[in-house]
Amino acid sequence: MKTYGLIGYPLSQSFSQKYFSDKFKNESIAARYLNFPIASIDELPQLLAKHPYIGGLNVTIPYKEKVMDYLTEIDPMAEEAGAVNVVKLDWSHASRPKLKGFNTDIIGFSESIKPLLKAQHKNALILGTGGAAKAVGFALEKMDIAYQFVSRSPQGQNQTIYEALNAETMAQNTIIINTTPLGMYGDMEAKPDIPYQYTSKQHLFFDLIYNPTLSAFLKAGQDQGASVKNGLEMLHLQAEAAWEIWNRE
Numbered sequence: 001m002k003t004y005g006l007i008g009y010p011l012s013q014s015f016s017q018k019y020f021s022d023k024f025k026n027e028s029i030a031a032r033y034l035n036f037p038i039a040s041i042d043e044l045p046q047l048l049a050k051h052p053y054i055g056g057l058n059v060t061i062p063y064k065e066k067v068m069d070y071l072t073e074i075d076p077m078a079e080e081a082g083a084v085n086v087v088k089l090d091w092s093h094a095s096r097p098k099l100k101g102f103n104t105d106i107i108g109f110s111e112s113i114k115p116l117l118k119a120q121h122k123n124a125l126i127l128g129t130g131g132a133a134k135a136v137g138f139a140l141e142k143m144d145i146a147y148q149f150v151s152r153s154p155q156g157q158n159q160t161i162y163e164a165l166n167a168e169t170m171a172q173n174t175i176i177i178n179t180t181p182l183g184m185y186g187d188m189e190a191k192p193d194i195p196y197q198y199t200s201k202q203h204l205f206f207d208l209i210y211n212p213t214l215s216a217f218l219k220a221g222q223d224q225g226a227s228v229k230n231g232l233e234m235l236h237l238q239a240e241a242a243w244e245i246w247n248r249e
Contacts, residue, residue, distance in 0.1 A: 002031040003053050004246065007044065007067070008060035011037045013184050013211060015232075016058050019239055041066040048089070048097060056246035057087040058239075061181065064105075064131025071101045078103035081138035083131035086242040102245050105135035108238030110143065113206055116227055117143075120202050124175035125150050127192045129159065132208055133179040145175065150194070162193050170198035176221065178207045183215035191216035201225035210235055 006016045020033035036047055041063045048054065059067050064083040068074060071087065078084050084101035091097045124140055124147040126133050133149060140147045149159040176199065182190045199205075205221030210232035218228040 002029075002055050003034065003051065004031060004056045004058075005034040005036050005054060006058045006060060007036045007038055007041075007047070008063055009037050009039050011035045011060070013186070014060060015211065015235060016060075016239065019235065020243075023239075023243075041070070044070050052091065052097075054089055054097075056089060056242065058242060059085045059087060059131075061130065061132075065134070068101060070099065072098040073100040075100065075102045077106065077138075081106060081134050083134040085131070085135070085238065086245055088245055088248075102242075103135050103138075104238035104241035104245070105132060105234070106139045106142075107241045108234040108236075109136050109208075110139045111237050112229065112231075112234040113139075113204075114143070116204055116206075116229060117145075118204075120174050121204055122146065123173045124148075124177060125165070125169075125173045125194075126177050126179060127194070128179035129155075130179060136177055136179055136208075140175075147175075148173070150192075165194050167195070167198045170195060170203075174202050175204045175206070176226075178205075178209065178215070178217045181209070183207070183212075183217050184209055185211045188212050189216055191220060196220040196224055199224045199226055201227075203227070205229075207231060208234065 017033050017035050024031050064085050067084050078101050081103050085105050086102040088100045089097040124145055126136050126147055127150050129149050129151045151159050154161050182192055203226035205218055205226045205228045207215050207218050208231040209215045210230045222228050
């Protein structure tokens, strides 16, 4: 049976296993999808040695950048973005598989946010600096939307700290994207520490979190009149793109 799976840690909040399991059942696909929670990316070679039949992997927090060190080949778009969330395995050439990395977060995010973009949406703040944030930044760049990362520990000229956000910054940046895990199920009251009072109906709030449906971050934006969207459609779009990659000759 074809086997696919998800690596990350922890994996208790991921919907990927349910999504693919439902897909396989509904489309009568003879395959299974397993969760592989690994406490360190260093466990990846051992995992593959134990399961020499995995055809593809999704990659989630916190390994979207670290996994790149273990890949045989990286798709140019993922290489440029600096993050990988999909790995295709080829076992046909040797006992050790060839691993090629891709980034379908870029596709999922782009296609999910595009219908909501309006004339005023020219500048964005990306909350967080991890692998998902890098994919979002790459996607925004391709859409000609300027962006800046917001981090508790900024590094580089295109990053700022949360404390630096003020009325002027919030007015200029009418797209606010949360790529952090703050607000996930289990700690649903948490949200990024930004000055929500300076946002308005001109703003678009996008949260990569999809559980809960309306995160505290999105609720705070909605209360200010902003348009809001969670990451569920992005999850579906990136998953279908991953499935296409895994089954490509």
